[in-house]
Amino acid sequence: MIFLILLLILVAVVVYVLGHIRVVSQSQSWVVERLGSYYATWTNGVHFLVPFVDNVVAKNSLKEQVMDFPPQPVITKDNVTIKINTVVYSQVTDSKLTTYGIENPVAALENLTATTLRNIIGDLDLDETLTSRDIINTKMRTILDGATDKWGIKVNRVEVKDITPPAEIQNAMEKQMKAERERRAQVLAAEGNKKAAILQAEGQKESQILQAQADKESAIQVAEGQKQSRILEAEGQAEAIRQVQQATADGLSAISQADVTDQTLTVKGLEAVKQLADGQATKLVIPSELQNIASLGSVFKASVTDDAANKKQDATNEQN
Known part of the structure; x- marks a missing residue:
């Protein structure tokens, strides 16, 4: 038991x-x-x-915490009240300091974020606030991280989520943005028309240049053709002249080489007289002495021989 x-x-x-x-x-x-x-x-x-x-x-959780704080009203340097919504990414690095250093870390970080945001935005104009988010994020992270070290909390990142200006300023900004978009659209349209006109002008210029080149080449071809035609025609005429002169020279040479005697000239003279007699003439004068005809034939033979020799020499010179 x-x-x-x-x-x-x-x-x-x-x-x-x-x-x-x-x-x-x-x-x-x-x-x-x-x-x-x-x-x-x-x-x-x-x-x-x-x-x-x-x-x-x-x-305490060692994971990174995401705290999305509600929009905070802040006043810019030019006295415009806007609302800014921030997101803070923090992480506990020392549980002892977090437990004993601050009563409510989340509430304390929210209030510190709002105070820091008011101080930073108070030094910026509205336009600077809308265009300087990266600067605001960097400044806030540096200030918050330094302030939360004694709480055992590290601020890793701060992001400005939304910036909401007053309604009248929003309307004015929307109108300004609309006008800017319309202006850019007009500028783009003008640039497009300008480029189109330039391309069209360049195309016409190229077309005119090509047409001028084509006309030039055509004129050159026509001139070349006319030149060749004239050359060929001149060569043909020259060849015809050479052939005529050659034929004349050959004929004279044949005559000069023929055995023309006084008797032959007398006979030829009688034949010529006979042909004259057969004509239609009503009056015929015949020399009293045929011996004169023979003498005339001798003179004619010598003349023909000399003339044939001269023609042949001229043809030879032209061929050379």
């Missing part, structure tokens, strides 16, 4: 001890107090919580 009681007590103690074993995950860190004072910061692993002595006072 006593053994059974002891066994039950042992089982109860084991169960109680096992009930005080704690397992901390990778993404968390626990702050433990012992007898009301800070004792340790537990990271991932198995830990034993001493009964009635140790107490877990905080379980």
Whole structure:
């Protein structure tokens, strides 16, 4: 009986001890107090919580937290009230400082963000505010990260999500943007027309140049053709003249080489007289002495011989 009681007590103690074993995950860190004072910061692993002595006072997540704060009204340097919505990315780096350094880290970071934003926007005009988001983000992250170091929180990034100006300013900006878009559209259209006109003019210029070149080449071809035609015609005429002169020279040469005697000339003269007699003339004069005809034939023979020799010499000179 006593053994059974002891066994039950042992089982109860084991169960109680096992009930005080704690397992901390990778993404968390626990702050433990012992007898009301800070004792340790537990990271991932198995830990034993001493009964009635140790107490877990905080379980902080080590993951990056995204805090989307509601729009904050701020006044620009040119006295325009706008609303800005910011998003802060933060992460716990020291659980002890986060637990004991600040009562409500999220609320404290929200208020600090609003204050910092008012200070930065107060030095900027509306136009600068709308076009300087990167500068605003960088300044805010630097200021917030420096201020939250003592809280064990690191600010990784700050983003300006929305900037909302007053309604009348929005209407004026929309009209201005519309006018700017229309102006750009007109500029683009004018540039397009200009380019089209330039291309058309260049095309006409190229066409005229090509046409002028074609006309020039055609005129050159026509002139060349006329030149060749004249050359060929001149060569043909020259050849005809050479052939006529050659034929004349050959005829005279044949005559000069023929054996023309006085008797032959006399006979030829009588034949000529006979042909004259056969004509239609009503009056015929015949020399009294045919010897004169023979003498005339001799003179004619000498003349023909000399003339044939001269013609032949001229033809030879022209051929050379």
